[in-house]
Amino acid sequence: MKLSFTLNGEPVAADVAPDELLVEVIRGLGLTGTKQGCGVGVCGVCSVLVGDRPVSSCLYLAACAEGEQVWTAEGLAQAEPALIRAFAEQEGMQCGICTPGQVVTAAALARENPAATDAELRQYQAGTLCRCTGYQTILAAVRAYLDSR
Amino acid sequence: MTAADLTFRSPATLAEALTELAGDEDAIAVGGGTSVALLLKHGLIEPRRLVWLGRVGGLGEIQAGPDGSLAIGATVTLRELAASAPVRRLAPALAEAAGQVGNPRVRAMATVGGALAHADPRQDLPPALLALAATARIAGPAGEREPPLAGFYTGFMETVLAPAELVTQVNVPAGPGRRSVYLRFTPASEGDFPVIGAAAAVLRDAGGLVTGAALALAGAGPVPLLIPAAGELAGRMPAEADIEAVAAAAAAAATAVSDQRGSARYKQAMAAEWTRRALRACLE
Ligand SMILES: Cc1cc2nc3c(=O)[nH]c(=O)nc-3n(C[C@H](O)[C@H](O)[C@H](O)COP(=O)(O)OP(=O)(O)OC[C@H]3O[C@@H](n4cnc5c(N)ncnc54)[C@H](O)[C@@H]3O)c2cc1C
Ligand code: FES
Ligand code: FES
Numbered sequence: 001m002k003l004s005f006t007l008n009g010e011p012v013a014a015d016v017a018p019d020e021l022l023v024e025v026i027r028g029l030g031l032t033g034t035k036q037g038c039g040v041g042v043c044g045v046c047s048v049l050v051g052d053r054p055v056s057s058c059l060y061l062a063a064c065a066e067g068e069q070v071w072t073a074e075g076l077a078q079a080e081p082a083l084i085r086a087f088a089e090q091e092g093m094q095c096g097i098c099t100p101g102q103v104v105t106a107a108a109l110a111r112e113n114p115a116a117t118d119a120e121l122r123q124y125q126a127g128t129l130c131r132c133t134g135y136q137t138i139l140a141a142v143r144a145y146l147d148s149r
Numbered sequence: 150m151t152a153a154d155l156t157f158r159s160p161a162t163l164a165e166a167l168t169e170l171a172g173d174e175d176a177i178a179v180g181g182g183t184s185v186a187l188l189l190k191h192g193l194i195e196p197r198r199l200v201w202l203g204r205v206g207g208l209g210e211i212q213a214g215p216d217g218s219l220a221i222g223a224t225v226t227l228r229e230l231a232a233s234a235p236v237r238r239l240a241p242a243l244a245e246a247a248g249q250v251g252n253p254r255v256r257a258m259a260t261v262g263g264a265l266a267h268a269d270p271r272q273d274l275p276p277a278l279l280a281l282a283a284t285a286r287i288a289g290p291a292g293e294r295e296p297p298l299a300g301f302y303t304g305f306m307e308t309v310l311a312p313a314e315l316v317t318q319v320n321v322p323a324g325p326g327r328r329s330v331y332l333r334f335t336p337a338s339e340g341d342f343p344v345i346g347a348a349a350a351v352l353r354d355a356g357g358l359v360t361g362a363a364l365a366l367a368g369a370g371p372v373p374l375l376i377p378a379a380g381e382l383a384g385r386m387p388a389e390a391d392i393e394a395v396a397a398a399a400a401a402a403a404t405a406v407s408d409q410r411g412s413a414r415y416k417q418a419m420a421a422e423w424t425r426r427a428l429r430a431c432l433e
Contacts, residue, residue, distance in 0.1 A: 018157035053257035059186040063157040127252025127340050
């Protein structure tokens with residue numbers, strides 16, 4: 001079936017199967033920042049924004065993105081340099097595998113709850129797993145990003 | 150494995166959605182798709198037609214009646230429910246349950262209709278709605294009906310929904326002076342299903358006398374479990390002994406099985422403990 005949506009501000013048209021997942025479509029278009037990790041909605045490395053909603057693209061039927069504005073970490077890095085700067089300055093990454101998910105989640109939080117308290121920020125970011133940093137520098141990066149807006 | 154002739158439909162009205170569902174015996178509804186996508190991916194369901202409700206008009210509103218009742222459309226997301234001012238004021242247990250489901254990505258997509266119909270007994274929303282005496286409006290080929298949620302769950306992942314039927318709305322009756330709460334315990338990560346979740350709703354008169362009380366549990370059996378003994382708090386100024394009686398009834402009713410979240414005995418003890426905590430939170 002035909003699918004048209006906007007990806008990082010650019011219109012895209014793709015031919016997708018009815019049960020194809022958004023992560024497959026995005027990676028198929030060469031944007032490999034969005035990863036497939038657990039594949040069951042838990043780890044967050046496949047996070048993208050659909051409109052203002054964060055979604056696990058591993059559990060999001062691509063067909064539902066018809067007409068939507070989809071943003072990946074690559075697009076957000078271009079559109080919101082302050083976000084990437086905050087992660088760089090606070091050293092909010094080590095191996096970098098989880099970083100696209102952390103970045104997308106932070107962008108989602110900024111849209112959903114821009115005045116998030118530290119406790120709310122922690123709870124929101126908790127759904128995006130990191131096996132390296134111990135989280136503190138990630139939380140500091142998201143805090144710095146929210147405060148910079 | 151998915152059917153080779155699988156199709157995806159995106160109806161714009163409820164009537165169209167019902168027609169699409171009735172048009173193929175292997176059609177299923179898709180709300181937020183958070184469970185449907187998972188089940189499809191693992192080959193646990195093999196539908197031939199996916200009928201997505203995301204573009205159906207008129208199902209996405211939360212309305213508070215002048216009497217304090219709530220009418221919640223089936224495609225309202227859990228994130229909208231958790232953030233809704235009228236829901237937080239009139240039925241806090243429901244907002245608390247919705248706000249604790251999974252992670253922000255699940256809450257942004259999962260819908261009230263899907264959260265009810267999925268019927269996994271560990272889910273958070275069903276006990277909150279049961280304790281609040283909610284009803285589910287159902288539409289289908291045979292017309293409309295609105296059964297109380299108390300009889301909605303018939304077995305593990307089974308409900309009274311007939312093929313081609315949809316939940317269109319959930320109604321929470323008014324409860325002047327009602328206090329309600331949802332508490333849960335997750336032994337693994339915060340985003341995991343709870344080992345036990347407890348929802349309580351208590352109505353009291355001006356003098357503090359309980360005029361109605363209900364308690365329901367997640368994770369305590371094959372279906373979300375209402376504990377009828379909570380109703381016996383009515384007519385009393387409850388003391389610890391009365392709460393203890395409901396906790397004992399909850400432990401006795403819990404038929405949870407041992408799994409990675411704990412042994413059956415542990416879950417029974419947790420059913421009692423979270424019953425106490427939920428009732429105390431409403432009565433303090
Ligand atoms: C990572 C992860 C973590 C989770 N953690 C929790 C948790 O902590 N607590 C919890 O309670 N749940 C949890 N869940 C489960 C989640 O609550 C359900 O997946 C979700 O509520 C289903 O809603 P949906 O709208 O996405 O339904 P869908 O996936 O679209 O549908 C689920 C079922 O409901 C049917 N359906 C959908 N809408 C309707 C309707 N209007 N009428 C009739 N039938 C309908 C579908 O046909 C399907 O059978 C988790 C899920 C994931 C993926
Ligand atoms: S890969 Fe999607 S949440 Fe882990
Ligand atoms: S930086 Fe390695 S997993 Fe987060």
